[in-house]
Amino acid sequence: DVKVTQSSRYLVKRTGEKVFLECVQDMDHENMFWYRQDPGLGLRLIYFSYDVKMKEKGDIPEGYSVSREKKERFSLILESASTNQTSMYLCASSSTGTGLKSYEQYFGPGTRLTVT
Amino acid sequence: QKEVEQNSGPLSVPEGAIASLNCTYSDRGSQSFFWYRQYSGKSPELIMFIYSNGDKEDGRFTAQLNKASQYVSLLIRDSQPSDSATYLCAVNLSQAGTALIFGKGTTLSVSS
Numbered sequence: 001d002v003k004v005t006q007s008s009r010y011l012v013k014r015t016g017e018k019v020f021l022e023c024v025q026d027m028d029h030e031n032m033f034w035y036r037q038d039p040g041l042g043l044r045l046i047y048f049s050y051d052v053k054m055k056e057k058g059d060i061p062e063g064y065s066v067s068r069e070k071k072e073r074f075s076l077i078l079e080s081a082s083t084n085q086t087s088m089y090l091c092a093s094s095s096t097g098t099g100l101k102s103y104e105q106y107f108g109p110g111t112r113l114t115v116t
Numbered sequence: 117q118k119e120v121e122q123n124s125g126p127l128s129v130p131e132g133a134i135a136s137l138n139c140t141y142s143d144r145g146s147q148s149f150f151w152y153r154q155y156s157g158k159s160p161e162l163i164m165f166i167y168s169n170g171d172k173e174d175g176r177f178t179a180q181l182n183k184a185s186q187y188v189s190l191l192i193r194d195s196q197p198s199d200s201a202t203y204l205c206a207v208n209l210s211q212a213g214t215a216l217i218f219g220k221g222t223t224l225s226v227s228s
Contacts, residue, residue, distance in 0.1 A: 045215060110158075
């Protein structure tokens with residue numbers, strides 16, 4: 001089974017702090033994704049990565065950056081946390097397999113971040 | 117802007133009934149379609165995928181795809197209270213590699 005883990009289930013940070021959210025997958029997946037999920041707004045893609053050191057902006061990259069130094073690990077960084085970044089953050093991964101199966105994404109448990 | 121639309125619900129059905137969840141999408145080039153189930157406070161879990169027009173059955177779940185109408189649905193037969201959750205429809209974007217776009221989800225409530 002695919003296992004995607006995230007460093008924290010709950011996190012409370014203060015406005016202006018630099019925040020690191022870590023995601024690790026153990027299935028040698030090439031693709032990794034960061035989403036945030038808010039009531040009424042659904043899942044929104046922040047950044048994704050196809051390979052080590054590669055990154056692509058999603059729909060809402062402002063205020064975030066990412067790092068992928070190793071294949072299994074994808075980090076989301078909030079450079080200066082703000083209250084509007086209070087949300088559930090979800091990491092996912094998928095394999096660049098053959099054909100259409102490469103689109104199947106598997107999610108970690110999520111990190112509920114509160115910025116006060 | 118590519119979109120995936122779902123009725124937010126709640127959709128309420130009695131135990132044992134068929135629940136029908138619907139999704140439309142705007143990207144005609146999409147080829148892969150997914151249904152995720154998300155329990156309150158949990159992360160989404162992949163429960164069905166469909167790539168070809170027609171029906172795909174897996175246990176009590178049936179996914180239906182009509183590419184001409186840009187419509188995908190999920191039927192849950194013999195609904196159980198444990199099926200109460202939010203169901204997310206996801207579709208690949210034809211011009212964005214392996215990225216998916218998600219609908220906002222339909223909340224299903226199954227009463228015993």
